[in-house]
Amino acid sequence: MLASSTYLRTSRFSDWPLAVKSIIGFWFFYALTVVARAFLGSDPLTAISNRLITISVGMVLTVLVYVAIASFARDGSVARKTVVAGICSFLAACAMSGILIAAEDRMRQSREEFRFQAREGFIIIEKGKEVRIERAAAEPLVFTWPHINELDPNKRIRYAADSAMVWLFFFAAWSAYYLAAIAQSEALRAQRRAAEAEAAARSAQVRALRYQINPHFLFNTLNSLSSLVMSSRPSEAEEMILKLSTFFRSSLSLDPSEDVSLAEEIALQRLYLDIEMVRFPKRLKVDIDVPSELENARLPGLILQPLVENVIKYGVSPTRDKVTLKIVAREAGPGRFTIEVANSGGPTDKSAKRREAPDGVGVGITNVCQRLTARFGPAAQCEFGPVADGGYRVLLTLPLDRKDG
Numbered sequence: 001m002l003a004s005s006t007y008l009r010t011s012r013f014s015d016w017p018l019a020v021k022s023i024i025g026f027w028f029f030y031a032l033t034v035v036a037r038a039f040l041g042s043d044p045l046t047a048i049s050n051r052l053i054t055i056s057v058g059m060v061l062t063v064l065v066y067v068a069i070a071s072f073a074r075d076g077s078v079a080r081k082t083v084v085a086g087i088c089s090f091l092a093a094c095a096m097s098g099i100l101i102a103a104e105d106r107m108r109q110s111r112e113e114f115r116f117q118a119r120e121g122f123i124i125i126e127k128g129k130e131v132r133i134e135r136a137a138a139e140p141l142v143f144t145w146p147h148i149n150e151l152d153p154n155k156r157i158r159y160a161a162d163s164a165m166v167w168l169f170f171f172a173a174w175s176a177y178y179l180a181a182i183a184q185s186e187a188l189r190a191q192r193r194a195a196e197a198e199a200a201a202r203s204a205q206v207r208a209l210r211y212q213i214n215p216h217f218l219f220n221t222l223n224s225l226s227s228l229v230m231s232s233r234p235s236e237a238e239e240m241i242l243k244l245s246t247f248f249r250s251s252l253s254l255d256p257s258e259d260v261s262l263a264e265e266i267a268l269q270r271l272y273l274d275i276e277m278v279r280f281p282k283r284l285k286v287d288i289d290v291p292s293e294l295e296n297a298r299l300p301g302l303i304l305q306p307l308v309e310n311v312i313k314y315g316v317s318p319t320r321d322k323v324t325l326k327i328v329a330r331e332a333g334p335g336r337f338t339i340e341v342a343n344s345g346g347p348t349d350k351s352a353k354r355r356e357a358p359d360g361v362g363v364g365i366t367n368v369c370q371r372l373t374a375r376f377g378p379a380a381q382c383e384f385g386p387v388a389d390g391g392y393r394v395l396l397t398l399p400l401d402r403k404d405g
Contacts, residue, residue: 012074015182019066022181026174027059043112050107057099058167061092062174069175081179089171096171097163101156224279240278247271259375259401262329262339263295269304269327276312283323284316290329297329297337298401300375306364307341307394315343315392323391337400342393365394372396 034051038044065088073084114126125132133141151159221244228237250268266288273286308325316323328340369382381397 013067013070015070015185016066018181018185019063019070019178022174022178023059023062023066026062026170026177027055030058030170031055041112046108046111053103053107054100057096057103058170061096062171065089065092065171065175066178069178078179078183085175085179086172089168089175092171093164093166093168094160096167097160100163101160221275224276228279236278240275243271243275243278247275258301259298260301261295262290262297262299265299265301265304266290266327268302269308272305272308273325276316280312280316283320284312285322285324286327287324288327290327291331294329294331294337294400296402297398299339299398300371303368303371303396304339304341306367310364311341311343311392315345319345321345331400332397335400336397339396339398340393341396342387343391344387344389345391368394368396372398 031051034055035044035048038047038051041047065085068088069081069084073081076084109129111127115123117123121136123134125134129145131143131145135141225237225240225244228234228240247268250271270286270288273284277284277286304327308327311323311325315325323343323345326340326342326344328342330338330340332338365382365384372380372382376399379399382394383397384392384394387393
């Protein structure tokens with residue numbers, strides 16, 4: 001119970017740094033105007049010392065307004081916050097007016113003198129609460145303004161109301177700024193949480209799709225290894241096991257959520273194709289064309305793996321003819337590049353469709369397209385379909401990012 005109460009108190013006043021900064025900022029601005037006004041006169045120290053009481057009382061009352069808003073409307077609606085802020089500002093203005101009236105006797109009298117000539121020819125001199133009227137042919141007339149507490153109740157109330165209205169606008173202005181600031185802060189936090197959630201979802205999706213590849217590849221490779229063993233080709237099986245070990249050591253060291261360079265991706269695919277060329281030494285020909293200026297282009301790790309697997313499974317395995325597997329990378333305009341994985345020869349699949357995995361191709365192309373969408377959104381494209389010579393072609397278009405690491 002104690003832990004729960006502590007949590008509520010902490011979360012309710014969690015924005016206190018914002019409140020403190022805004023309160024200090026508002027009253028510091030007011031102090032600057034006081035100082036500027038004071039040094040226009042002949043007795044600035046008295047004017048500043050008297051206003052220090054006003055500033056001190058005002059800061060305390062503004063803190064109380066914040067505490068009231070945080071206590072009664074911190075998690076409420078905008079309307080509730082506005083009502084609470086309005087009521088608190090009104091009460092603070094009334095308290096400010098009353099305290100300043102009560103403290104009037106404690107304030108020092110200013111020695112600053114104001115002198116001006118009236119239309120009637122009199123010279124009027126005002127110094128503090130004393131007003132002196134000098135007349136040409138008579139003794140000066142001197143009178144003193146009464147203290148507020150010497151006025152009748154009706155006049156004191158009217159004076160207090162006028163003063164309260166002035167301070168009401170100040171407290172209301174701070175409340176409006178504070179409510180706007182916390183609304184913006186909450187909106188930014190919600191936006192940040194949404195972005196973090198989306199990034200986490202994308203990362204989880206990329207990892208899930210990446211892990212979907214590994215069992216698929218392992219099954220195909222073990223099936224190929226089994227064929228070599230059963231066909232009494234132990235030396236080729238041993239060579240394949242060594243290359244398989246190298247491939248797994250390289251691929252499993254990659255972070256599935258990180259990008260790799262195109263050169264690294266091609267190196268991994270060469271390892272895989274070396275494994276498959278042990279199985280199909282006469283049927284598989286590999287042609288890789290990657291210009292040096294694209295070797296440091298970034299792309300998701302093992303993104304080409306299922307495409308190469310599909311060529312082996314659906315292009316090389318079902319035929320006795322020689323099949324050429326091509327991997328070609330090219331720049332495709334400003335900020336984009338393409339990777340084409342295609343095979344010439346092999347069975348033709350007339351049912352293939354653009355942007356949808358054709359029957360028999362399996363999860364490979366679907367996985368690639370989903371990973372690209374999860375990683376790059378609409379900035380990436382995935383196109384595929386059969387070609388006229390009986391082969392199959394997949395064209396990936398990706399944003400060109402040459403950043404290292």
